[in-house]
Amino acid sequence: MADSIFSPVGSEESTAQYATATLTVDLPHVPLEAGAGPENPPCPACGEPLFPWVGMPVATGIAHSCEACGLGVLSHGDKFSFPKRDEAADPVAPTFDPGTAEDALAELDEAREEDGSYVFDNRASLACWITGGAWVGLGSDRRYRFTPKSITDLIATRDQIVTKTSWRPLRGIAVMWQSGINMFTFGQNVVMGSFGKSHRVLGNRPWKRGLDWFISIAVAIPAIIVAVPAELIAILFRRGASARSRIQVL
Numbered sequence: 642m643a644d645s646i647f648s649p650v651g652s653e654e655s656t657a658q659y660a661t662a663t664l665t666v667d668l669p670h671v672p673l674e675a676g677a678g679p680e681n682p683p684c685p686a687c688g689e690p691l692f693p694w695v696g697m698p699v700a701t702g703i704a705h706s707c708e709a710c711g712l713g714v715l716s717h718g719d720k721f722s723f724p725k726r727d728e729a730a731d732p733v734a735p736t737f738d739p740g741t742a743e744d745a746l747a748e749l750d751e752a753r754e755e756d757g758s759y760v761f762d763n764r765a766s767l768a769c770w771i772t773g774g775a776w777v778g779l780g781s782d783r784r785y786r787f788t789p790k791s792i793t794d795l796i797a798t799r800d801q802i803v804t805k806t807s808w809r810p811l812r813g814i815a816v817m818w819q820s821g822i823n824m825f826t827f828g829q830n831v832v833m834g835s836f837g838k839s840h841r842v843l844g845n846r847p848w849k850r851g852l853d854w855f856i857s858i859a860v861a862i863p864a865i866i867v868a869v870p871a872e873l874i875a876i877l878f879r880r881g882a883s884a885r886s887r888i889q890v891l
Contacts, residue, residue, distance in 0.1 A: 682738070685745045686712045686791040695774040698829040698842045704779055704786075705739065710794050711765040713786030714739045715779070742798050745785050749795060758887045760809065761787045762816055767875035768882040772820040777882075780829035780842040792886050800891045808881035810872065816882035817875070818868035822860055826853040832861075 681690035684707035691714055694706035702717040716737050752759050762778045763769070765788040769776040778786045789806045796803065819833045827844035831853045834841020844850045875881050 684710060684712055684791075685714070685740050685742045685785075686710045686794040691739055695779070698774065698780050698823075699827070699845055701842065705737075706764070707791070710791040711788035712745070712791035713764045713778070715781065715784055715786065717782070717784075740784065742795055745791075745795055746799070748783060748785050749787065749792065754885075756887075758885050759787075759792060760883070760885050761792070762812075763880075763882055763884045764788050765790070765880065766813075766816075766882040767871065767878070767880040768813070768817040768820045770880070771871075772824055775820055775823035775829070777816045777820050777823065777830055777833065777839050780823070780834070781840045783840075789884060789886060796888055801888045802891060803886045804889045805887045806879075807885050807887075808876045808879075809883040809885060810876060810881070812883035813876065813881045814865075814868050814872045817872040818861075818864050820882075821864040821868060822857050825856050825860055828853050831857050 681692055683689065684691050687707060687710040689707055689709035691705040691707055694704045694713065696702075697704055697715065697717065702715060705714045705716065706712065707714075749759060749761075752761055754760060764776075764778060764786040769778065789803070793803045815833060815838065819830055819839065822832065823829050827846075827849040829842040830839040831841065833839040844853055872882060
């Protein structure tokens with residue numbers, strides 16, 4: 642019987658043999674330290690370089706973040722315009738001064754509870770990751786935005802350790818909800834700020850401020866429907882929006 646046009650050409654002995662090879666791509670590993678420079682000064686918590694992260698609400702400044710520990714450093718216009726180093730003596734003086742570990746610890750101590758624990762809105766949260774520049778924590782008069790890792794690094798400088806990090810679901814849901822609303826408004830933290838639960842950043846025009854209230858009311862219910870399950874999932878993966886760190890002195 643004649644071979645079909647779909648049959649292999651020739652006998653089994655003449656069947657071509659194909660060899661496979663594995664190509665290993667050796668990509669260079671660039672450490673974070675390679676990015677250090679005047680534009681990327683060291684993180685007060687861990688010493689790794691800070692990188693520009695996102696613009697502040699209503700064009701009030703720029704937020705920088707550390708890729709290693711997650712600490713956020715906010716530069717609020719003139720309020721956080723610290724004196725530069727003498728460039729004649731230090732030619733690589735940074736374009737902004739992120740402060741020192743002592744500065745960050747001093748601000749962290751402001752959030753210390755009576756039992757000695759620290760409460761903070763988590764920059765390493767799912768809410769922050771999803772909403773970016775609309776995250777509640779950026780509407781702040783504070784200089785630093787903390788993560789569990791950055792707190793661990795900071796308090797280590799005074800011989801303390803974090804014994805437990807727990808989550809605050811009610812505050813976390815509120816932060817997730819308000820951050821979602823912030824994605825649609827000109828200002829930031831309109832609702833939570835009105836109740837004294839966060840720092841409110843108003844729109845720069847009266848009509849924008851009025852429209853922000855209308856938008857907040859209009860999207861409040863859809864936002865809470867999304868916020869509740871999203872924050873519960875975030876807590877499950879240890880990415881809650883609001884946390885409490887308990888510490889112990891060595």
